[in-house]
Amino acid sequence: MAKNILETQDLKAYFGNKQILKGINLAFLSNTVTAIIGPSGCGKSTFIRSINRINDLIPNFRIEGNIIFNDQDIHDKNVDEVDLRRKVGMVFQRPNPFPKSIYDNIAYGFNIYGIKDKYTIDAAVENSLKKVALWEEVKNNLSQNALTLSGGQQQRLCFARALAIEPEVLLLDEPCSAIDPISTAKIEELIHQLKKNYTIIIVTHNMQQAARVSDYTAFFLLGELIEFGKTDGIFTAPKDKRTEAYITGRFG
Amino acid sequence: MERHLDENLTELKTNLLNMGAMVQKCISDSIESLKTLDTSKAKEVIECDEKIDKCELKIDEQCLDLLVLKQPVAVDFRFVTMVMKITNDLERIADLAVDISERVLELSGKPHLKPLIDIPKLTVIAQKMLEDALTSFINQDAELAKEVILRDTEANHLRDLIQEELIKDFIVKDSNSVTRAIPLLLIARHLERICDHTTNIAEYIIYMVEAKIVKHRSSEL
Structure with missing residues (x-):
């Protein structure tokens, strides 16, 4: 049965004195895709970057409230950040493969976690490249530098790199904003496939993309969660006038 | 923020209202031709149907273009999709006005069986329902649309x-009256069907305005 794999409770985030998130309560069902939409500066990226504690690396960043992942607060002392980021993977706006071979990009995570068995790593490289439908395109050139791939291929490689270490949640921060429409369509198809095994949270500026790929949509404005609901409901009959104004292009 | 889409939606609204006005004229002309048994007026209604069909196609095409090119959402999406459905019902209403006119042609040359009393009453109900439905569309007034739906019962009763x-x-008393009674019976049925299509239009307007589906749930109004 579907359960909430992740939940934020009254989540507040600050950069110095500036409050970015103003008490976000959101729960994410496992094996669903949730889109987070909202105008620039509404806090959506800060929100997903808080979920795998990447923001913790930024000086002056401070958080209040709770983020519960698999029934445990991610800020508990006994939670290991590196282990958290293994379970909560992330793909960023711009494809950011390491300047290494395709193979090494995916094997990198295994090195970090001290896994050296070549058979395991080979299998993971092949599996994860297959999951992102890149295997057929690169299987004969795994030693090729990843930076020689096209933008769309690089982004799918980043998905493969995130998937190789078997996360439970995948955070996507505008993953298609820097790639062409064909690659975007492939990634959207990939998101749909990945939902069977992962819980996905995607930040996107593209409203049609949010409508196409997500089961649930959350609308953020000025650090507040204005509306959350099933995507078909949000896009046909939003309850809040501010959501309606934003998605119909009347402001933002 | 002014949007280009707003211009498109205004144009769509104007076209739909023009179609609505043409359909209203068809109903009044068809009933006028019945009262006076004026076959030339009845034929005018039959000829007008083609214009209304073209209107329907034009509006549908506009809606499809908007859906694919502008990808409207929320209130805009509901507006465009419901306009598509409204045109369909308006076109069916025009067909019913044509049906009434065809009955008038069947009746021509024979005196009325009896003075027409209830058919004009039913016509007034049908015309008022359509007028209010179109007004509720213009003003996006869901309350008025609800009133339209509730009036359908009265139309059924009168029919x-x-x-x-x-x-x-x-019919039972005098078999010679059948050829004049059956067309009147059918006209009452056509008018009642006009009320049914108008009820559909009112239901679409409620969805357009309030995002509530009331079709087949009129008891919940």
Whole structure:
């Protein structure tokens, strides 16, 4: 049965004195895709970057409230950040493969976690490249530098790199904003496939993309969660006038 | 923020209202031709149907273009999709006005069986329902649309009375009256169907305005 794999409770985030998130309560069902939409500066990226504690690396960043992942607060002392980021993977706006071979990009995570068995790593490289439908395109050139791939291929490689270490949640921060429409369509198809095994949270500026790929949509404005609901409901009959104004292009 | 889409939606609204006005004229002309048994007016209604069909196609095409090119969402999406459905019902209403006119042609050359009393009453209800439905569309007034839906019961009741009277007082009693009674019976039925299509239009307007589906749930109004 579907359960909430992740939940934020009254989540507040600050950069110095500036409050970015103003008490976000959101729960994410496992094996669903949730889109987070909202105008620039509404806090959506800060929100997903808080979920795998990447923001913790930024000086002056401070958080209040709770983020519960698999029934445990991610800020508990006994939670290991590196282990958290293994379970909560992330793909960023711009494809950011390491300047290494395709193979090494995916094997990198295994090195970090001290896994050296070549058979395991080979299998993971092949599996994860297959999951992102890149295997057929690169299987004969795994030693090729990843930076020689096209933008769309690089982004799918980043998905493969995130998937190789078997996360439970995948955070996507505008993953298609820097790639062409064909690659975007492939990634959207990939998101749909990945939902069977992962819980996905995607930040996107593209409203049609949010409508196409997500089961649930959350609308953020000025650090507040204005509306959350099933995507078909949000896009046909939003309850809040501010959501309606934003998605119909009347402001933002 | 001013949007280009708003211009498109205004144009769509204007086209739909023009179509609505043409359909209203068809109903009044068809009933006028019935009262006076004026076959030339009845033929005008039949000829007008083609114009209304073209209107429907044009509006549908505009809606499809907007859906694919502008990808409207929320209130805009509901507006465009419901306009598509409204045109369909308006076109069906025009077809019913044509049906009434065809009955008038069948009746021509023969005196009326009896003075027309309830059919004009039913016509007034049908015309008022359509007028209010179009007004509720113009003003995006869901409350008025709800009133339109509730009036359909009255139309059904009147149609039953007309049918009962024609069958009991004429068809059963005098077989010679059948050729004049059956067209009147059918006209009552056509008018009642006009009310049904108008009810559909009112239901679409409620969805357009309030995002509530009331179709087949009129008891919840």
